[in-house]
Amino acid sequence: xxxxxxxxxxxxxxxxxxxxxxxxxxxxxxxxxxxxxxxxxxxxxxxxxxxxxxxxxxxxxxxxxxxxxxxxxxxxxxxxxxxxxxxxxxxxxxxxxxxxxxxxxxxxxxxxxxxx
Amino acid sequence: xxxxxxxxxxxxxxxxxxxxxxxxxxxxxxxxxxxxxxxxxxxxxxxxxxxxxxxxxxxxxxxxxxxxxxxxxxxxxxxxxxxxxxxxxxxxxxxxxxxxxxxxxxxxxxxxxxx
Numbered sequence: 001x002x003x004x005x006x007x008x009x010x011x012x013x014x015x016x017x018x019x020x021x022x023x024x025x026x027x028x029x030x031x032x033x034x035x036x037x038x039x040x041x042x043x044x045x046x047x048x049x050x051x052x053x054x055x056x057x058x059x060x061x062x063x064x065x066x067x068x069x070x071x072x073x074x075x076x077x078x079x080x081x082x083x084x085x086x087x088x089x090x091x092x093x094x095x096x097x098x099x100x101x102x103x104x105x106x107x108x109x110x111x112x113x114x115x116x
Numbered sequence: 117x118x119x120x121x122x123x124x125x126x127x128x129x130x131x132x133x134x135x136x137x138x139x140x141x142x143x144x145x146x147x148x149x150x151x152x153x154x155x156x157x158x159x160x161x162x163x164x165x166x167x168x169x170x171x172x173x174x175x176x177x178x179x180x181x182x183x184x185x186x187x188x189x190x191x192x193x194x195x196x197x198x199x200x201x202x203x204x205x206x207x208x209x210x211x212x213x214x215x216x217x218x219x220x221x222x223x224x225x226x227x228x229x230x231x
Contacts, residue, residue: 004159031217043160043205043221056215090159096217104150104162105219 003027006091006108013081014116020077021111023091031055031096032074033105034066037088046089049074050096078113086115120208122222129196130230136192137225139206144187148209150219151180151191155202163191163204196229203227 004025013019025032033056034046047066048056054066063079078085088110094103122139129135139149148167152160164173169184177194193200203226207219 041223043207045218045220048215048218056218058218096213104165105152105160106162107159109157109159 002108004091004093004106004108006089006111008111009109010112010114012114012116015081015083017081018077018079019081019113020075021089021091021113022073022075023108024073025091025093025106026072027093027095027106029093029095029103029106030071031094031103032068032071033092033094034074034076035090035092035107037090037110039087043090047074047076081113081115083115086113088112120206120220120222122204122206122225124225125223126226126228128228128230131196131198133196133229134192134194135196135227136190137204137227138188138190139222140188141208141220142187144185145210146184146187146208147211147216149182149189150207150209151189152205152207153202154205154224160205191225193227196227198229198231201227201229 006023031050033048035043046060049068052068065077068074090110091108092105094105150165151163153163154160164180166182171182173180180191182189203224205224207221209219210216
């Protein structure tokens with residue numbers, strides 16, 4: 001039973017299209033994240049939600065919009081896709097423990113987006 | 117934490133060898149240090165989270181140490197096995213709450229253990 005699952009795993013689309021990547025976690029965690037793996041293989045934080053509230057919003061084009069309908073889901077919607085958006089996007093979750101906020105991240109398997 | 121450096125970038129060792137890699141940050145101002153193991157075609161999995169200077173954590177043949185004063189951590193693998201082949205990522209956590217909880221990742225050390 002996958003703890004953090006993302007769909008789709010692969011997405012090939014044309015420039016200018018709008019697409020979404022969905023993420024669900026069944027771990028009961030209260031914090032979810034979207035990371036982008038850049039061309040140098042670094043994982044860069046994009047967004048973080050805690051109990052459906054946005055707490056981290058890094059310098060990301062406003063074409064990227066996260067949506068958290070509930071604690072277990074954090075979806076990523078991308079408008080007007082550009083070539084540079086091609087990357088692997090990882091969803092993750094963690095439990096924000098009171099007094100010991102070092103909860104490790106649990107990652108999904110990634111969604112590879114290719115923009116043509 | 118602007119830049120997390122991991123060295124070496126890649127490493128090939130023979131089965132049975134012991135090895136270690138480094139994770140460092142130019143800033144010693146951080147709350148925690150995470151290590152993750154990332155096998156090809158899978159997702160990163162947490163190995164350790166450390167906060168205290170001098171902390172040492174162990175999981176089987178893998179252990180890690182942390183020096184908060186100088187901003188570095190070592191990961192050690194004793195008696196490497198082919199199944200240890202993976203990319204080992206470290207990440208610094210700036211603070212304990214809110215946006216400071218975000219992790220800044222290094223690009224990883226890619227370990228290949230040859231049988």
